[in-house]
Amino acid sequence: MKTYEVPQEIKDGNTLEEKLELLKQIGRSFSVFRVDCGSCNGCEIEIFAAISPMWDPERFGFKLVANPRHADILLCTGPVTRQMYYPLLRAYEAAPDPKIVVALGACGATGGIFYDAYNVLSGIDKIIPVDAYIPGCPPHPASIIYGLTTALGVMEQKLKKVSFEEEGELPSLVKDSVLGNIIFERDLLVKAKKLMSYVFGRKLFDKYIEALLKSGDVKNTQATKKSITEAMTIEEDPRYAECMGILHNEVYAQYVTCDEEDLISLHRVEWDKR
Amino acid sequence: MLKLLDMSKKYGQTTHKYPFEPYILADNFRGKPSYNFDWCIGCAACGIACPSNAITIQLNDDKSKLIWEFDCGRCIFCGRCDEVCPTDAIKLSNEFELAVNFDKTALIQRGELDTQYCSQCNKAFSTKRLVNYSYECLSKANIGEKRLLEAKSYLNICQTCKENATGLNLTSGEEMVIE
Helix, strand or coil: CCCCCCCHHHHHHCCHHHHHHHHHHHCCCEEEEEEECCCCCHHHHHHHHHCCCCCCHHHCCEEECCCHHHCCEEEEECCCECCCHHHHHHHHHHCCCCCEEEEEHHHHHHCHHHCCCCCECCCHHHCCCCCEEECCCCCCHHHHHHHHHHHCCCCCCCCCCEEECCCCCCCCCCCCCCCCCHHHHHHHHHHHHHHHHHHHHHHHHHHHHHHHHHCCCCCCHHHHHHHHHHHHHHCCCHHHHHHHHHHHHHHHHHHCCCCHHHCCCCCHHHHCCC | CHHHHHHHHHHCCCCCCCCCCCCCCCCCCCCCEEECHHHCCCCCHHHHHCCCCCEEEEECCCCCEEEEEEECCCCCCCCHHHHHCCCCCEEECCCCCCCEECCHHHHEEEEEEEEEECCCCCCEEEEHHHHHHHHHHHHCCCCCHHHHHHHHHHCCCCHHHHHHHHHHHHHCCCCCCCC
8 A cells, every 4th residue: 555655845844943943932832633543542541631630731731622723743543544544644734834743652653562453554653754652552641741741852752772782691590499499489480370460479479488488497397387377377468378378288288298287277267367 | 719729728739740750650550661681581482472572583684693672662561571581581660751752763672692503403593591591490400410411412402303313213212211
């Protein structure tokens, strides 16, 4: 598909000097027109969250307008579906020169998760020249405000291209196992992630290992049972407490031979003293 | 009108001071994935897990380097790379100020890792760091010294060569016994 070529008169009216001149002239009042080019509505919701009194961008003079002829900034969201291709061009041509185009969201910046779908053009910059990109899926209201302020030169851009080419010495990434077998840690982490997902699972793993090391002798089933039960009673979140018991019964018992009485009772009344 | 003023006095100001003051994020905020190149072993788990292909892993033209590349513009902040990373080299950070002007390449992070060549067919099949990491894991997994010595040789052989050698050993009657 042949995409749009920017006409010469629009090109002439949109040079960098013209844009910098515009920034000087309009002072502290900017009109923003929002173009939805087939977005999932997540970015729209965040834009409206960003213009709510909670964030109040009218402090810097941002206003949403309903007509591209009033706009200084075009805020484009979405991966540009085939249906929204011409409406986007009409909004672009209708906006007075010089105009600033901001691509909002992962879809607007590069096409996002839809980048190789058959019915999208993947990204605003494939069609019209874009001045600022605000990634995020959807971007946080603070990111939107930061993006618009960077587009206007109020704040500095923070990201830079990072490239690591020389490889250094690889540090020792595998910690020593508490039981002398790394497979115990592996199984423990897998079970912890299964029980509490990866963010909290890692915290659960750390808590369990800490409690296990507190017992002094990790292979002594009596001592470990005592220290894990202690950790369960002082734990504030009952989810962690119960999952620690499950880990002990199901994973630890596989690696150290435990009797029936070495297992921890998961009945809440017995360990929840509050 | 006075009632309104009284109400506003009672509830105070709720507008965030950002960008003039830093904004305090909530716990577990999903910001830009931060990449720690020193810990990356090039196992490509993040590239497979990434639903939007923001992370791509490719060999370069002369196959001497494995190029890990992350395009923040395409990232949807799902955290699956964080979930699968075995060495915590990629982690979701608190960074939310990601906007860039004009040049989209500022959103890219890349790292180049040395590749390991197969000791049999001399083809690039993995990274040196991944081989070292695998050996380190095996050495802490409570296995015998003889198997560890064997591991040192077979970790440097690519998948196809391993399959061929196994087939050859089976058909020629030289089966290996794992102790």
